[in-house]
Amino acid sequence: MSSVSSKPTVYDAVTAKIITALEAGASEYRTPWHAPRSSLTLPTNAFTLSEYRGINVLGLWIEGMQRSYSSALWASYKQWQSLGAQVRKGEKGAMIVFYKRMEEKASEADDHDSEPKLRYVARASHVFNLAQVDGCQAIENQPRPEVECCREAEAFVDSVGAEIRHGFSMACYRRVSDVIEMPERAWFAGTETSSPTESYYATVLHELTHWSGAPHRLNREFGKRFGDQAYAMEELVAELGAAFGCAALGIANDPRPDHAGYLAHWLAILKADNRAIFTAASKAQEAFEHLAYLATKNGNL
Numbered sequence: 001m002s003s004v005s006s007k008p009t010v011y012d013a014v015t016a017k018i019i020t021a022l023e024a025g026a027s028e029y030r031t032p033w034h035a036p037r038s039s040l041t042l043p044t045n046a047f048t049l050s051e052y053r054g055i056n057v058l059g060l061w062i063e064g065m066q067r068s069y070s071s072a073l074w075a076s077y078k079q080w081q082s083l084g085a086q087v088r089k090g091e092k093g094a095m096i097v098f099y100k101r102m103e104e105k106a107s108e109a110d111d112h113d114s115e116p117k118l119r120y121v122a123r124a125s126h127v128f129n130l131a132q133v134d135g136c137q138a139i140e141n142q143p144r145p146e147v148e149c150c151r152e153a154e155a156f157v158d159s160v161g162a163e164i165r166h167g168f169s170m171a172c173y174r175r176v177s178d179v180i181e182m183p184e185r186a187w188f189a190g191t192e193t194s195s196p197t198e199s200y201y202a203t204v205l206h207e208l209t210h211w212s213g214a215p216h217r218l219n220r221e222f223g224k225r226f227g228d229q230a231y232a233m234e235e236l237v238a239e240l241g242a243a244f245g246c247a248a249l250g251i252a253n254d255p256r257p258d259h260a261g262y263l264a265h266w267l268a269i270l271k272a273d274n275r276a277i278f279t280a281a282s283k284a285q286e287a288f289e290h291l292a293y294l295a296t297k298n299g300n301l
Helices: 008-024 057-065 077-082 149-162 196-212 230-249 256-270 276-299
Strands: 073-074 094-104 117-129 163-166 172-174 178-181
Touching: 008 094, 008 230, 008 256, 057 094, 057 117, 077 117, 149 196, 149 276, 163 256, 172 196, 178 196, 196 256, 196 276, 230 256, 230 276, 256 276
Parallel strands: 163 178
Antiparallel strands: 073 117, 094 117, 172 178
16 A cells, blocks of 8 residues: 555655644644533533533533533634624623643742742633524534545554454553444534544544553653653654554545644653654654555455
């Protein structure tokens, strides 16, 4: 299969584009899937299809009951516009709270070599209910974009030989059982910058990169303690591996901004080590080439 042959320039180009996106300021990463709703309808963002959390759930429930809204869908003014709808003039938005990560600069009294501290600052925003907009009243009944089957990607994933199980609320690789767990395809709604198809295959390739590092494969050991720097490095490798895979398999012509958003978090944990991403890129290239080798060996691709 020519598209997965070893081409270092492809890896270099993808890495360079991701670094450019990181330097420009990556947006906050959001999971590209949503699990089925429970019997108690939670307030949900109409654009991302993500359910609101924490105090925002209570606040939007109260707001909805007071105004007798029958819909649980909410979105910001700009998000409704992106969906082809328009908030009616004079409508009052409901306030929600979100937390923005900020770097706290060291004071002069501190050691000049000390690293900036991370803190979270509460910010307020406003959202509007489906009942407050025009042009999108049938949104709850409209079909959502679905994951399209990419034959080349499907053949590649099947030929690698990993055991992949669907139906889980999160995506992860279980190292003890050597199994990849994935949400159902139908749960992938995509993000502002990636289609459901791109999001699904990028997630599969992310977990396959983790899978490649098992002791009986590449034996890539970065540590087991959740949240430490070794774990952050493994996440960098997995997401870069997903970006390389998407490019090689023709799932996306360019690395998605979502890759940069995911990587930005882990680079922050690594204290923005300017060599970390290059080390991770080298390991990610090794991982994807190993997956390509297995796919070719097992599936005669």
